Amino acid sequence: MALTRMRQIRFTQLLVPPLLWSSSLLAEESPFIHGPEPFTPSSVKPATPWTEALTRLPPPPDEADLIEFRLDGPPTPFRYFIDGRNLSIGPDEVVRYTLIARPGRGTDNLSFEGIRCTPRGRYRVFAYGTDSGWMPVNQDWQALGPGAERYRVELWSQHFCIPRAFKPRPLNDIKRSLQGHIAPHQNSGFLPD
Template sequence: MPRRRRGAGRYPRLARGGPRLRWLLVLLVAGCAPTQPVSDWERQNRQRLVSEDTAAPPPYPRHADLIEFYVSPTAEFKYFVDARSLSVGADRIVRFTLVARSPSGVDNVSYEGIRCPREHRLYAVARAEGSWSSRDSDWREFARGTSLGWQYALAHYFFCPHRDPIRSAAEGVDALRRGSHPSVYVEPKNLGGSN
């Protein structure tokens, strides 16, 4: 009597297919496995990222629309927000055009967003002739005490009072003109004044 191959009795095709067919079956079974449940936090954050509005950069800022704001006593640049560009989207992101003027008078112009209370994103950078170059970056936390302290200053003193975004562009423009949001206490030394 001829000797039968091992495993050929019950499933002869499986035995002939060898390891390749077995791996295919393992992969098929793994693909049918139930997915892990998604937590409320994951669902909420996924929705927040998916629902972000996309906005085209506004017109290049005019000198008359720039509002200067104070960053810190160590800041070498002067910082301005273009009042016409300030907006608050349905996604609760505060978007604006920032002008950072160097001590030699050179303007660095960018279109940015702040997601309260402590994240920022760069959307575009202006070219010398006034057009925009897209620089769509990821959301990043901003660091205090760095040369990018203007991000913290804008969020903390103007656009995110009590860690929530302002409700309208008019509220943000008013805060910039006052020197801080009316509901945020600012010590006089932090407003650029002297004691």
């Protein structure tokens, strides 16, 4: 019994190394290409990552520079204004604006924000206005999802961004759009989800 067991172990020791060696040779001589690179046309260039430009806080808005815009849908307790003088498009293609949300009674709510014209839209609050000036906010970019303020979604989809191009409109077109004047061919909406 012990002799048979010893022969089995010896047979295994003699047989396994050549089998492993031959299987590695077969793998090297395979006619198939393992892990091929996908075909990419020569016109396709690698994407460069988006980087945010430095942001300077604007001066407080003047009443004469405010552009009122109205929201679609049910009435809200606020009237909304954008500071037309400090509305800008940065080299990073972020539309930066000062927003005034004015309630029927009480004091104005002032914020300095940015919107990116991505397929689903993104926003960021840079600072909130106080009596003594701006109070910077350390906030990341947020998605314009179901919980986003309605005014941000409308600024992104109807005023700031070119539908289906996902880039900002020219500054003069944004101001005209906020005032209710926009060419109908530009106001064709975003791609559906």
